[in-house]
Amino acid sequence: MTPLKSIYHWLDVRLGLGELVEKHLTGYLLPRNINAWYSLGSVLLVIFGIQIATGILLLIYYVPDAEKAFKSVTYIMNDVPFGWFIRLCHAVGSNMMVAVLLLHMLSVLFMGSHKSPREMNWLTGFILFNLILGISLTGYLLPWSQLSFWATTVATNSVGAIPIVGEYLMTFLRGGILVGPPTLGRFFAVHVTFLPLAIGAFIVAHLFLLERIGVSTPPFGLGETKNNWQGDSFRYQSHPGGIPFFPNYLLQDMTSILIYLAIFLTVVFFSPYIFFPPTAFVPADPFKTPAHIKPEWYFLANYQTLKVFPNELLGLMVQGAAMTILALLPFLDRSKERNPLKRPLFLSCFAGGIILYIAMAIWGHYS
């Protein structure tokens, strides 16, 4: 036996490595008609990993103090070796993560994978969606630029429109009546501890559910497109005759991850500043409101909705209702059919929703 084989044998006897590989990799079968959209979840895992790694490196030089934050970020960009690269990866990565997250959600919806018995996969995903928006919002303030300061002022202002608790909630979020040094302290704490831990925990829950219930069969190509689960007893959805995760599907996962990395690094190297308007390069000044202050692209539709309605409360209620419907979708959309072409009402709402979201975001950008 070669030394490598004897080490493997020693570990196999103690850990049952062979059995683990068989159960989770070579013997873990996926539906025969699985498609590339199913690899977006793995792309998200890679992005989250990159965000954690670059975030830890940024922490070495970043100073969470209103007097020093902007200077420390400028120092990272100009003086720390490869600091610019780490910082741009982190900032561009946060935008890319929201984009991939939206694609993952849309593809899951399109293929009806959120339907029974995967309501909990959807709900844990929906919570992840909110946590990731939260981590992006809190991170935006940290460079303490004019953009960070005023975008956070606008974002936290709308909370004040909630009746009874609004004012209290806004002061709690800001750590005072206005955005100021205490806001930076609490956003920093939440951004680097609570939110990454919460996201990590929900990713574990999301993957546990995936493993426990099994991957859904895409509703294309094979004859059966309906959920044939009865709902009165637990059932693991296996895929006899399917393709193994390793090596077959891992190759698809790796291809999607490499395509993602190619796009991501192209933006980082060639046009990172698409995510940085000029106000991102000026230190925060509470006495000077910039002329055009806009939230990040993924909040533009929400921002425009608030402006369209005669009062902010109405705008908030419409958004609250839309988010509640989205969260409860698997409980509202109860038909067993999963093929989008056989769900005309769903298809119209799906296309209408995407068009409305994009139109509101474009309107918000140019308004």
Ligand code: HEM
């Ligand atoms: C950090 C965020 C997320 C990560 C890392 C993640 C990861 C994954 C992974 C690895 C899978 C299995 C492969 C696949 O179908 O893509 C998956 C499936 C799934 N995800 Fe996510 N996800 C995230 C966010 C979300 C969100 C925001 C939603 C929806 C609101 C969602 C809903 C689902 C559902 C319903 C499935 C089951 C799909 C099936 O079995 O066919 N996920 N996710």
